[in-house]
Amino acid sequence: MSKQEDTNYWLMKSEPDVFSFEDLMAKKTTFWDGVRNYMARNYMMRDMKVGDLVLFYHSNAKPSGIAGIATISSEARPDASSFDKNSDYYDQKSTPDKPRWFAVDVSFYRTLPSFVSLDQVKKNKKLKKMVLLNNSRLSVQPVTKNEFDLILEMSQLGGT
DNA sequence: GCCAACGTTGGC
DNA sequence: GCCAACGTTGGC
Numbered sequence: 001m002s003k004q005e006d007t008n009y010w011l012m013k014s015e016p017d018v019f020s021f022e023d024l025m026a027k028k029t030t031f032w033d034g035v036r037n038y039m040a041r042n043y044m045m046r047d048m049k050v051g052d053l054v055l056f057y058h059s060n061a062k063p064s065g066i067a068g069i070a071t072i073s074s075e076a077r078p079d080a081s082s083f084d085k086n087s088d089y090y091d092q093k094s095t096p097d098k099p100r101w102f103a104v105d106v107s108f109y110r111t112l113p114s115f116v117s118l119d120q121v122k123k124n125k126k127l128k129k130m131v132l133l134n135n136s137r138l139s140v141q142p143v144t145k146n147e148f149d150l151i152l153e154m155s156q157l158g159g160t
Numbered sequence: 161g162c163c164a165a166c167g168t169t170g171g172c
Numbered sequence: 173g174c175c176a177a178c179g180t181t182g183g184c
Contacts, residue, residue: 012181013181016184037168038167038168039166039167050171059181059182059183060182060183061182061183064182064183118183128171135165135166136165136181136182136183137165137166137180137181137182137183138166138181
């Protein structure tokens with residue numbers, strides 16, 4: 001097994017009404033807390049590295065799609081909102097001694113020439129295998145370099 | 161606002 | 173450890 005030194009690529013979903021790519025641009029860095037799905041957590045905890053690139057996806061939006069590029073800016077650390085009884089994300093099975101949920105920092109990286117809608121992604125036959133289209137409920141998901149590059153290409157073509 | 165898809169919970 | 177019931181996500 002060879003050591004993987006290449007950047008990994010991801011797609012992370014956020015509802016723009018709650019936290020949009022524009023919000024990330026303004027804030028620069030945000031802690032990606034509130035994820036309560038084990039697969040999504042495991043990607044953040046085990047597989048993400050500082051410098052990985054992220055397609056920032058707007059879900060439940062009009063339209064939904066890829067709004068910009070972000071980058072992973074910290075290793076995973078315990079998600080303190082899971083200990084906070086007043087948080088919407090409180091989980092009584094998670095404690096500071098034995099945290100169940102973890103998250104990473106996500107930072108603004110760059111804007112895209114144009115928004116790439118879910119509809120455009122669906123129409124691109126080369127993107128048929130994207131997790132986005134096959135496990136639509138996963139909020140943190142891996143993307144291949146090829147898929148990432150194709151999205152960027154689509155964004156250039158759609159650009160103004 | 162509806163509802164399909166799917167992850168999680170809990171009874172057995 | 174199975175699986176039905178339930179709750180949530182997210183497109184439309």
